[in-house]
Amino acid sequence: MKNNKEVVHCIVDYGFKRVGGKYKGRILWVLRDSVLRYGELKRAIVGVTPKMLTQTLRELEVDELVSRKVYLEVPPKVEYALTKSGQELIPFIEQLRIWAKNQMEQKNITVNSL
Amino acid sequence: MKNNKEVVHCIVDYGFKRVGGKYKGRILWVLRDSVLRYGELKRAIVGVTPKMLTQTLRELEVDELVSRKVYLEVPPKVEYALTKSGQELIPFIEQLRIWAKNQMEQKNITVNSL
DNA sequence: TACAAAATAGTAAGTACTTGCAGTAAATAT
DNA sequence: ATATTTACTGCAAGTACTTACTATTTTGTA
Numbered sequence: 001m002k003n004n005k006e007v008v009h010c011i012v013d014y015g016f017k018r019v020g021g022k023y024k025g026r027i028l029w030v031l032r033d034s035v036l037r038y039g040e041l042k043r044a045i046v047g048v049t050p051k052m053l054t055q056t057l058r059e060l061e062v063d064e065l066v067s068r069k070v071y072l073e074v075p076p077k078v079e080y081a082l083t084k085s086g087q088e089l090i091p092f093i094e095q096l097r098i099w100a101k102n103q104m105e106q107k108n109i110t111v112n113s114l
Numbered sequence: 115m116k117n118n119k120e121v122v123h124c125i126v127d128y129g130f131k132r133v134g135g136k137y138k139g140r141i142l143w144v145l146r147d148s149v150l151r152y153g154e155l156k157r158a159i160v161g162v163t164p165k166m167l168t169q170t171l172r173e174l175e176v177d178e179l180v181s182r183k184v185y186l187e188v189p190p191k192v193e194y195a196l197t198k199s200g201q202e203l204i205p206f207i208e209q210l211r212i213w214a215k216n217q218m219e220q221k222n223i224t225v226n227s228l
Numbered sequence: 229t230a231c232a233a234a235a236t237a238g239t240a241a242g243t244a245c246t247t248g249c250a251g252t253a254a255a256t257a258t
Numbered sequence: 259a260t261a262t263t264t265a266c267t268g269c270a271a272g273t274a275c276t277t278a279c280t281a282t283t284t285t286g287t288a
Contacts, residue, residue: 009151012139014217015139015210016139026123051237051278054236074286075286092206092213101201104128111128188263
């Protein structure tokens with residue numbers, strides 16, 4: 001999302017710009033109750049390419065929704081966790097999730113993985 | 115969003131796919147408490163091109179978040195309103211909005227229009 | 229000494245999303 | 259007869275977003 005991130009039209013617009021994007025919601029959601037290493041996230045978010053995962057995590061980090069902790073070991077170890085702001089977003093995602101669940105039931109849609 | 119809309123990885127993924135996109139959130143939000151004509155929406159959503167607005171409204175219609183009522187008059191008159199599913203999404207957007215508002219205050223960000 | 233492991237970085241190529249611009253329809257006002 | 263109004267549609271062009279693939283770092287291990 002290099003997109004006019006500067007041009008915010010309204011508060012709702014601002015909100016969606018922080019959380020929008022192909023993987024952000026899922027990443028925040030899996031981090032809701034556990035700190036995860038890069039590789040663990042990779043396995044959790046089925047379908048992400050490593051490049052995309054890293055890139056998305058960087059954006060979340062810049063926006064201060066996710067924190068990154070590097071352990072100086074070899075092989076490398078990096079842990080990702082929600083920040084306070086990130087945690088505050090969880091109830092919101094939870095609500096979307098409830099809505100989505102109902103929709104999927106009504107429309108008889110099933111999920112590919114998980 | 116022609117994007118693998120078919121490939122849903124999890125419930126959260128499904129939810130974000132319905133509401134994601136550059137203008138969907140804003141459109142749903144302005145429709146929260148009033149039925150609007152195409153032209154009114156156009157003025158409300160600062161920055162949308164007519165093409166994009168139409169396209170986005172079509173997607174929302176297909177997803178049954180928004181209803182479209184055509185009056186057989188000349189010049190044409192078309193009204194857009196939230197469906198039941200669309201309305202159920204409002205509390206969610208409201209929550210994102212509260213979060214976003216806090217964030218913007220903390221980060222001292224201001225809005226370009228509105 | 230070559231090899232594996234974990235977490236990336238860089239660049240080119242591909243695909244999806246948006247914009248811009250021209251054009252349509254049909255009744256009414258001029 | 260022509261202009262005006264409203265809500266679009268179609269297509270080409272432009273921009274943003276993703277993927278694919280190659281490469282890097284460092285230390286313990288075979």
